[in-house]
Amino acid sequence: MSTITTEELAETTLLRFATAGSVDDGKSTLVGRLLHDSKSVLTDQLEAVERVSASRGQEAPDLALLTDGLRAEREQGITIDVAYRYFATPRRRFILADTPGHVQYTRNMVTGASTAELTVILVDARNGVVEQTRRHAAIAALLRVPHVVLAVNKMDLVGYEESVFAAIAEEFTAYATELGVPEVTAIPISALVGDNVVEASANMDWYGGPTVLEHLETVPVAHDLSHCHARLPVQYVIRPQSADHPDYRGYAGQIAAGSFRVGEQVTVLPSGRSTKITGIDLLGEPVEVAWTTQSVTLLLQDDIDISRGDLIVPSKDAPPTTQDIEATVCHVADAPLTVGHRVLLKHGTRTVKAIVKDIPSRLTLDDLSLHPHPGQLVANDIGRVKIRTAEALPVDSYAASRRTGSFILIDPNDGTTLTAGMVGESFASPEPVKDETDEGWHF
Missing domain, CATH: 3.40.50.300 (P-loop containing nucleotide triphosphate hydrolases)
Known part of the structure; x- marks a missing residue:
């Protein structure tokens, strides 16, 4: 070779x-x-x-x-x-x-x-x-x-x-x-x-x-970003204490999907406040546009209360916020997941308290039948769950975004990862994932 x-x-x-x-x-x-x-x-x-x-x-x-x-x-x-x-x-x-x-x-x-x-x-x-x-x-x-x-x-x-x-x-x-x-x-x-x-x-x-x-x-590899829902989970708020930049206030994070452009109207979730992008910094240099997987800092026109865990999205393409999430999950912990289980739900850069309201079904791998209301999921089980969160979250369906349509459940007592979830997912759904460059879960 x-x-x-x-x-x-x-x-x-x-x-x-x-x-x-x-x-x-x-x-x-x-x-x-x-x-x-x-x-x-x-x-x-x-x-x-x-x-x-x-x-x-x-x-x-x-x-x-x-x-x-x-x-x-x-x-x-x-x-x-x-x-x-x-x-x-x-x-x-x-x-x-x-x-x-x-x-x-x-x-x-x-x-x-x-x-x-x-x-x-x-x-x-x-x-x-x-x-x-x-x-x-x-x-x-x-x-x-x-x-x-x-x-x-x-x-x-x-x-x-x-x-x-x-x-x-x-x-x-x-x-x-x-x-x-x-x-x-x-x-x-x-x-x-x-x-x-x-x-x-x-x-x-x-x-x-x-x-x-x-x-x-x-094999064809699709990296077409034009149809992705643009999403930026905020990781840090940058306010340098320097005479050169006394009014600098930037919102830093890795773009989870899509692209952002200077002049674009955006909405901050879950607050719902809207503003305009006035600048994008990439590796310390200003750029006009940035896209999926790039780590950037957005500068906004208005002084909005934004903190880690918020999600910046295009105003014309904002996902709904909800406290009720239904998803298909793969349970990965040794301890079972049960109805009534109090957990932490990590979605993007935000972690909130949540409770497992119901486990409607568990998948039987042999014949792909659904076992109704099993009451719990044990290690390596795949099933459907209904979760109620303490705060409203802006969630996409997993079909629309592998990054902002996924979450993990965490044990609040010791920080153990319990479950990996996909919002709205079910079997035999032929719709393709639109953004295949996401970073996925890291346990």
Whole structure:
């Protein structure tokens, strides 16, 4: 592979993607193979992996060690934390989140997939679709990940049989379609050997589709900001005490969605007060326009009472404020979430007191049926909740914005993250997410 120049790198697009699957399906090996065969591994990293592999009596390097960085992961042979890797090819740059497969660490899969534009779900060809496969597909559907790749791994252990691959692909695709996943691409691979990861496999001439890397390089990535609902959660109010700027008052934060322009009429929520943007500072320099993920300071025409947690939005596109939120959630804590549970709800930069008024249903992953009024959600459950907040919040639907349509519930006693929520979400909803560059949740 040729060396990538700075000019070529600047022109490439960025794809955020996550890997998921059940324990021992080969996620870390796939990631290691992808990095190794795409020449994205430094020499000293590869030498370290070769030394560790040799000390274990392994003849070939264990490429899973390129991502399983925690000592506990290497000792147990499983992924526990989310391992982020950054690499590039001449066609595209990548941010990869290798997420855990063990059911105990499903919460970390939610973290990794919340920012993803594509999810690779691995299945062991010997085992087929299992419960954790269905759980990861359900989470990808709820998070509205636009593209899902089914990687049927360990094809070398089933004799590279096309019928095995076809049966698994058919079962998974049918399940994902019921969930409302808009697109599934199935690829037969052997991460250990390298079949169809970066190079096409000579062992599966019956497969005529792309390799994993070819698909990652060519899948459409939409960063169209023109249809996003512009949102700026205020993080800081900046008032420098200096003679040069005696009247400076700026409202700083990272733009969650859309774009803002000097001269635009905006509204501050939840107060509802309106004013006009008179200036935008980006990295200490004035600019006329700023957009999603940029950290900026807005200067406003009127002296309005604004503090951390407020939301600045275009006046013509202001979301409603409400104290009653209905959402689909993934419960990530060991302690159950129950009706009547008093919690803290964090939405954007604002945290308010709230109470769980009702849990209307819990999703059964086997057949996608809804168990009515379960009374509680336990770790890794997916269900619907109704929440009443102590203060009105400006919330979007998750379909409109992955950032301002999401929230987390926090235990007020010890600060533990309990639940990740998506406002208004339900299954089998085909509407696409409009802003795919959001930063997602961080537990």
